[in-house]
Amino acid sequence: MYMTPLLEIQDLKVSIDGSQILNGVSLQFEAGKVYAVLGPNASGKSTLAKAIMGLPEFNITSGDILYNGESILDDNITERANMGIAYAFQIPPAIPGVRFDDFICRICPEYQCKEPEGHFMGKACSCRMELYDDFERLGISNLAYRDLNEGFSGGEQKRSELFQVLAMQPQIMFLDEPDSGLDYDSLKLVGRELKSIREKGTTTMVVISHHRYILEFLEVDVVYILQGGRLVYTGDMEDIPVLAEKGYERFLSEMKEAA
Numbered sequence: 001m002y003m004t005p006l007l008e009i010q011d012l013k014v015s016i017d018g019s020q021i022l023n024g025v026s027l028q029f030e031a032g033k034v035y036a037v038l039g040p041n042a043s044g045k046s047t048l049a050k051a052i053m054g055l056p057e058f059n060i061t062s063g064d065i066l067y068n069g070e071s072i073l074d075d076n077i078t079e080r081a082n083m084g085i086a087y088a089f090q091i092p093p094a095i096p097g098v099r100f101d102d103f104i105c106r107i108c109p110e111y112q113c114k115e116p117e118g119h120f121m122g123k124a125c126s127c128r129m130e131l132y133d134d135f136e137r138l139g140i141s142n143l144a145y146r147d148l149n150e151g152f153s154g155g156e157q158k159r160s161e162l163f164q165v166l167a168m169q170p171q172i173m174f175l176d177e178p179d180s181g182l183d184y185d186s187l188k189l190v191g192r193e194l195k196s197i198r199e200k201g202t203t204t205m206v207v208i209s210h211h212r213y214i215l216e217f218l219e220v221d222v223v224y225i226l227q228g229g230r231l232v233y234t235g236d237m238e239d240i241p242v243l244a245e246k247g248y249e250r251f252l253s254e255m256k257e258a259a
């Protein structure tokens, strides 16, 4: 029986400032599965995720993006976020003036104040304790009162970005190099967090990464490799150690010869 994939990309061509970055990518993401999107630097991985999220500078010149079988090309980034699509930036922008804990309380109903007199943003109330416990779990309690991403270290940015995306409780999330710049302990924290989401099975996860640790930890279902703005390979977890050993160039040329 054919099941409509959660997200289907059809022959997507994307340009930025007039230069074409994606040259016709077709692929699918099914509900509840875990995907790795891999590929050499500048192959278009971030562009693919950002175009799906609907960042305005990414111009879709042809093709389609179907979410639950319906085109979302006419929906803006906010509408797509409300539908359940989330993107964790490779390099998240800083937002001075917006406090991290206030921001999370605004985007996630679970952390909003349940006290009858209502919530005054910025005032510590008992409801925030749950939030602070969860911050603790990802080792980011020290960031609670700081402005979003302002002066955060690389590793702090990654953990705060992941926290934001999880707080949105998306149906599908694109994590753009969620492990870059993390020390061993943070890597373990993030890995464990992602693994527990995988085990719940309610969120489709798309992980863009170069590091085998996080991918093996997660037990990826499908591996997509992009090169030069095209999908050049579809495989599975077993490819990851081979790829790590051979590198993209050799891996892909051997695959081509074998085909």
Ligand SMILES: Nc1ncnc2c1ncn2[C@@H]1O[C@H](COP(=O)(O)OP(=O)(O)O)[C@@H](O)[C@H]1O
Residues within 6 Å of the ligand: 016, 017, 021, 039, 040, 041, 042, 043, 044, 045, 046, 047, 048, 057
């Ligand atoms: N805002 C932009 N303006 C111009 N070129 C861009 C922009 N964003 C990405 N590119 C270019 O698009 C190509 C693909 O980038 P990207 O999707 O970030 O690759 P990856 O994430 O695979 O490393 C690169 O050559 C990059 O320089």
Ligand SMILES: [Mg+2]
Residues within 6 Å of the ligand: 045, 046, 047, 090, 176
């Ligand atoms: Mg990238």
